[in-house]
Amino acid sequence: MSEYNFAYLDEQTKRMIRRAILKGLAVPGYQVPFASREMPMPYGWGTGGVQVSAATLTPEDTFKVIDQGADDTTNAVSIRKFFENTADVETTEETEKATVIQTRHRIPEAKLTEDQILVYQVPIPEPLRFLEPRETETRKMHSLEEYGLMHVKLYEDISQHGAISTSYAYPVKVSDRYVMDPSPIPKFDNPKLEMDAIQLFGAGREQRIYAVPPHTKVVSLDFEDYPFEATKADHPCDLCGAEDSYLDEVIMDDAGNRMFVCSDTDYCRSRRAAGHVGRLAEEGAA
Amino acid sequence: MYVAVKGGEKAIENAHAWLAEERRGSTNIAELSIAQIREQLSLAVNRVMAEGSLFDPDLAALAIKQARGDLIEAIFLIRAYRTTLPRIGYSNPVETGQMACDRRISATFKDAPGGQVLGPTFDYTHRLLDFKLAAEGEVSSAPESRPRTEPTPHITEFLKGEDIIQDEPSSDTIPGDLTREPMEFPADRPLRLQSLTRGDEGFVLGMAYSTQRGYARNHAFVGELRIGKVAVEMDVPELGFAIEIGEIELTECETVNQFKGSKTEPPQFTRGYGLVFGQSERKSIAMALVDRALRWEELGEDNLGAPAQDEEFVLSHADNIQATGFLEHIKLPHYVDFQSELELVRNLRREAEERIMPREAAE
Numbered sequence: 001m002s003e004y005n006f007a008y009l010d011e012q013t014k015r016m017i018r019r020a021i022l023k024g025l026a027v028p029g030y031q032v033p034f035a036s037r038e039m040p041m042p043y044g045w046g047t048g049g050v051q052v053s054a055a056t057l058t059p060e061d062t063f064k065v066i067d068q069g070a071d072d073t074t075n076a077v078s079i080r081k082f083f084e085n086t087a088d089v090e091t092t093e094e095t096e097k098a099t100v101i102q103t104r105h106r107i108p109e110a111k112l113t114e115d116q117i118l119v120y121q122v123p124i125p126e127p128l129r130f131l132e133p134r135e136t137e138t139r140k141m142h143s144l145e146e147y148g149l150m151h152v153k154l155y156e157d158i159s160q161h162g163a164i165s166t167s168y169a170y171p172v173k174v175s176d177r178y179v180m181d182p183s184p185i186p187k188f189d190n191p192k193l194e195m196d197a198i199q200l201f202g203a204g205r206e207q208r209i210y211a212v213p214p215h216t217k218v219v220s221l222d223f224e225d226y227p228f229e230a231t232k233a234d235h236p237c238d239l240c241g242a243e244d245s246y247l248d249e250v251i252m253d254d255a256g257n258r259m260f261v262c263s264d265t266d267y268c269r270s271r272r273a274a275g276h277v278g279r280l281a282e283e284g285a286a
Numbered sequence: 287m288y289v290a291v292k293g294g295e296k297a298i299e300n301a302h303a304w305l306a307e308e309r310r311g312s313t314n315i316a317e318l319s320i321a322q323i324r325e326q327l328s329l330a331v332n333r334v335m336a337e338g339s340l341f342d343p344d345l346a347a348l349a350i351k352q353a354r355g356d357l358i359e360a361i362f363l364i365r366a367y368r369t370t371l372p373r374i375g376y377s378n379p380v381e382t383g384q385m386a387c388d389r390r391i392s393a394t395f396k397d398a399p400g401g402q403v404l405g406p407t408f409d410y411t412h413r414l415l416d417f418k419l420a421a422e423g424e425v426s427s428a429p430e431s432r433p434r435t436e437p438t439p440h441i442t443e444f445l446k447g448e449d450i451i452q453d454e455p456s457s458d459t460i461p462g463d464l465t466r467e468p469m470e471f472p473a474d475r476p477l478r479l480q481s482l483t484r485g486d487e488g489f490v491l492g493m494a495y496s497t498q499r500g501y502a503r504n505h506a507f508v509g510e511l512r513i514g515k516v517a518v519e520m521d522v523p524e525l526g527f528a529i530e531i532g533e534i535e536l537t538e539c540e541t542v543n544q545f546k547g548s549k550t551e552p553p554q555f556t557r558g559y560g561l562v563f564g565q566s567e568r569k570s571i572a573m574a575l576v577d578r579a580l581r582w583e584e585l586g587e588d589n590l591g592a593p594a595q596d597e598e599f600v601l602s603h604a605d606n607i608q609a610t611g612f613l614e615h616i617k618l619p620h621y622v623d624f625q626s627e628l629e630l631v632r633n634l635r636r637e638a639e640e641r642i643m644p645r646e647a648a649e
Contacts, residue, residue: 035465038365042610043608044618067618105620168623184622231629232629
């Protein structure tokens with residue numbers, strides 16, 4: 001693929017994307033329109049994240065891609081391969097070693113540092129979209145900081161179900177100003193949104209980029225009497241015994257027996273390497 | 287024992303190999319050539335060029351071959367290729383009045399200068415399967431006559447002469463380009479037309495049909511439909527004049543729409559416009575109807591709340607590459623979000639049961 005420019009996109013396009021990224025960092029949580037390009041993978045497969053990564057990567061970077069927390073899911077493999085071919089960057093599965101991490105639906109368990117950039121793939125960047133389908137209206141609501149509709153939705157959840165019935169893509173308020181969709185991460189990950197690393201969000205089909213700079217205040221929306229709660233399956237990891245990581249539930253046999261394993265495969269691997277043992281670890285290691 | 291489903295590179299490679307094999311089909315059957323697709327499936331090629339926004343019949347034919355005949359997949363291949371091409375410059379607007387017409391019909395006048403030219407149309411064929419084609423019968427050549435050499439005037443020009451059709455103000459403003467700038471609403475008419483001409487044929491057809499059935503009906507007549515080749519010219523700064531760099535085939539449809547006048551406009555005919563690469567009749571007529579429906583505001587008509595009048599609705603959903611991508615992405619892994627939903631539903635159920643159980647126990 002040597003006929004393509006470094007990281008596939010031409011320099012003009014990268015410059016345009018970088019401008020959008022810088023604007024996003026300057027106005028945390030604000031959705032910056034950008035002229036998203038047609039990428040050689042379909043919309044919905046992470047074209048926004050791929051464009052942001054392409055505009056962010058330098059030849060010295062070490063790149064990691066996760067989907068659902070795992071490095072070995074098909075689309076993570078495919079995106080990693082894409083940048084190996086077009087950018088010839090180092091890739092890694094180890095969170096600590098990566099300088100740029102592209103993710104879909106998870107924030108890694110390991111604490112990220114100031115030297116890292118986390119790039120999210122975003123399907124629907126507009127947190128108000130399912131309350132108001134029109135972009136013309138939602139942009140107005142953001143500019144007027146008119147978020148009453150969102151609070152009414154959360155209130156109605158509580159009155160109908162006794163709890164806020166949003167479990168992923170849980171809305172947050174960034175830097176006391178913009179309500180933002182953190183992409184479909186489980187709400188378990190929301191507290192991690194206040195971090196040392198730069199967070200960039202790319203929505204290709206919807207042509208939006210937004211960002212959370214390091215050390216920015218990010219508050220999950222809630223009520224005083226119904227505070228936000230980060231939840232996960234009430235189990236330790238069956239492979240590494242971790243009690244603090246988000247878990248995938250795996251159906252093991254026809255009888256419907258389940259096991260719970262870390263969704264962050266690198267976190268689980270490194271814990272097992274350090275000697276931590278879960279309930280089914282021996283079988284799992286086989 | 288727990289065996290995690292690993293997507294691995296190997297699985298992907300094998301899937302691609304199998305796909306290539308399936309694409310080829312039985313090797314006992316001769317392979318399709320690009321030229322065969324280009325020449326014999328030319329309407330499919332036209333659709334791929336139109337919605338791929340790239341006029342190149344050979345590349346479109348290659349895309350159709352590679353996509354196993356899935357036209358949306360072929361359009362996607364063309365779009366992904368197109369976006370990597372450098373912009374050398376912009377051509378001058380093509381002069382469809384100078385078109386060398388293969389087909390030119392008007393539904394509004396029995397005859398007009400330039401005449402009614404049926405051209406290669408399905409219109410009056412009886413849709414009976416032609417089993418002779420299954421036997422690979424040769425076709426006899428069609429009778430020929432001398433092509434018209436002088437330009438064929440647009441039908442709407444005659445109405446304009448009578449000042450009975452809405453005038454389209456001419457403008458030298460460079461139109462926007464939704465492939466270079468993000469679409470923002472409200473979009474102006476050039477952007478809407480760009481979006482429609484590369485929009486999904488089925489979607490635009492459905493939208494147009496909805497206006498005919500009464501969802502913002504706009505009483506369209508096909509004032510003119512013409513198909514043929516036009517020259518593409520480009521100004522070359524070094525030369526100081528325009529030179530012809532090639533020719534492309536286009537289908538142009540101008541509708542003449544009945545209009546009783548509105549708060550701001552006198553009674554007159556109004557227009558819808560469709561212009562599409564290749565021979566793409568259905569698409570260009572549909573495009574013209576939807577264009578007309580979207581002009582309600584400019585013409586001072588009422589917003590009837592019809593889908594085809596709703597610019598944001600139409601333009602946000604017309605692109606089949608965006609639509610198919612987002613639709614099909616739901617087959618990608620969603621374990622994590624599903625897991626969080628599982629826990630939520632389990633919790634809500636547990637709480638609901640706890641609320642019901644004590645009551646039942648008391649009864």
